Amino acid sequence: MQVFPIFIPHEGCPHRCLFCQQEKTSGRWTAPLSSEVAEELNRILPAAGDGDIAFYGGSFTLLPDSRQQDYLAAALPFIRAGRAGGIRISTRPDGLESRHLDVLEGFPLRTIEIGCQSFDSDVLALSGRGHRAEAAAGAVARVRCAKIGVGLQLMPGLPGGDRTEALSSLGAALALKPDFLRIYPTVVLAGSALEPLFQRGQFQPLSLEEAVEICAAMLWRCWQVEVPVIRLGLQPTRELDSSTGVIAGPYHPAFGQLVRSRLWRRALLRVLEITSACQVLVCSSELSDALGQHRQNLEYIRTRTGDFAISAQKGISRGTLHVGSESFSLMEMASY
Numbered sequence: 001m002q003v004f005p006i007f008i009p010h011e012g013c014p015h016r017c018l019f020c021q022q023e024k025t026s027g028r029w030t031a032p033l034s035s036e037v038a039e040e041l042n043r044i045l046p047a048a049g050d051g052d053i054a055f056y057g058g059s060f061t062l063l064p065d066s067r068q069q070d071y072l073a074a075a076l077p078f079i080r081a082g083r084a085g086g087i088r089i090s091t092r093p094d095g096l097e098s099r100h101l102d103v104l105e106g107f108p109l110r111t112i113e114i115g116c117q118s119f120d121s122d123v124l125a126l127s128g129r130g131h132r133a134e135a136a137a138g139a140v141a142r143v144r145c146a147k148i149g150v151g152l153q154l155m156p157g158l159p160g161g162d163r164t165e166a167l168s169s170l171g172a173a174l175a176l177k178p179d180f181l182r183i184y185p186t187v188v189l190a191g192s193a194l195e196p197l198f199q200r201g202q203f204q205p206l207s208l209e210e211a212v213e214i215c216a217a218m219l220w221r222c223w224q225v226e227v228p229v230i231r232l233g234l235q236p237t238r239e240l241d242s243s244t245g246v247i248a249g250p251y252h253p254a255f256g257q258l259v260r261s262r263l264w265r266r267a268l269l270r271v272l273e274i275t276s277a278c279q280v281l282v283c284s285s286e287l288s289d290a291l292g293q294h295r296q297n298l299e300y301i302r303t304r305t306g307d308f309a310i311s312a313q314k315g316i317s318r319g320t321l322h323v324g325s326e327s328f329s330l331m332e333m334a335s336y
């Protein structure tokens with residue numbers, strides 16, 4: 001599903017989470033007027049399509065009712081003209097009481113993305129979230145009842161969080177049966193409230209290696225229960241990629257590939273244990289994930305086993321590794 005984002009940085013939000021710096025993550029400093037939304041949509045939408053017009057970066061349902069309806073009304077003509085298929089919004093778990101959903105009634109809302117971030121109430125409190133973990137379950141139930149799709153967002157590595165917390169939060173999120181997840185390991189953004197805590201040594205983000213390891217375990221679990229992870233790591237913006245955007249933490253413009261490649265590395269090592277192969281064949285569309293960024297997986301394995309090759313071959317199904325006539329499942333070989 002193609003998504004056409006309109007960013008409303010921090011709009012509607014009654015809190016300031018310690019990690020939040022929506023201006024840096026969205027690359028936008030002010031929310032657009034509804035007339036500007038129409039102009040932007042006219043510019044970015046195709047002549048015909050079924051994508052979602054998405055209002056991201058704030059707590060949409062906590063905006064004044066009239067502003068929500070103005071934004072939604074600005075999107076409507078484009079849906080009626082067949083240039084988009086529906087609308088999606090993002091908000092907080094405590095912004096989805098029945099009265100909030102009533103405001104959206106009558107608009108073609110297809111999905112609500114809920115920023116849960118963690119299901120550990122201590123982590124939420126230490127991160128300044130302003131809601132408890134239990135808020136998410138009620139929010140998801142009400143959104144489902146309104147026949148709207150649900151995506152959940154999680155942030156490993158928040159203050160007080162660790163690998164155990166990240167996996168336990170993932171388990172709680174999956175128990176709510178979301179349509180998809182987004183996973184963003186916590187980074188210290190310039191201008192966020194985490195920055196001074198980090199500078200004073202009171203908060204230490206995950207290293208890139210730790211974040212890749214934790215997110216690989218999370219991704220594998222999502223594969224296992226067939227819940228799509230539609231984003232791993234922050235979407236690069238000019239601000240994030242500038243020298244002053246990220247102060248510390250596991251930001252990488254291709255974080256998702258690092259995580260997928262880590263699962264390929266686990267699978268390749270296990271296949272080697274079983275077969276002692278010198279060459280593994282994979283599907284061509286997965287070759288770069290299997291090789292790893294800058295061929296890191298290949299080099300990692302070669303330092304342990306010597307001569308070794310990973311190659312693509314036509315006809316090989318995605319998610320499989322072939323050695324001679326034997327076929328192995330990526331899912332099984334990468335298992336935790």
Ligand code: SF4
Binds near residue numbers: 011057059
């Ligand atoms: S709820 Fe979202 S927009 Fe509001 S402060 Fe937290 S991260 Fe930022």
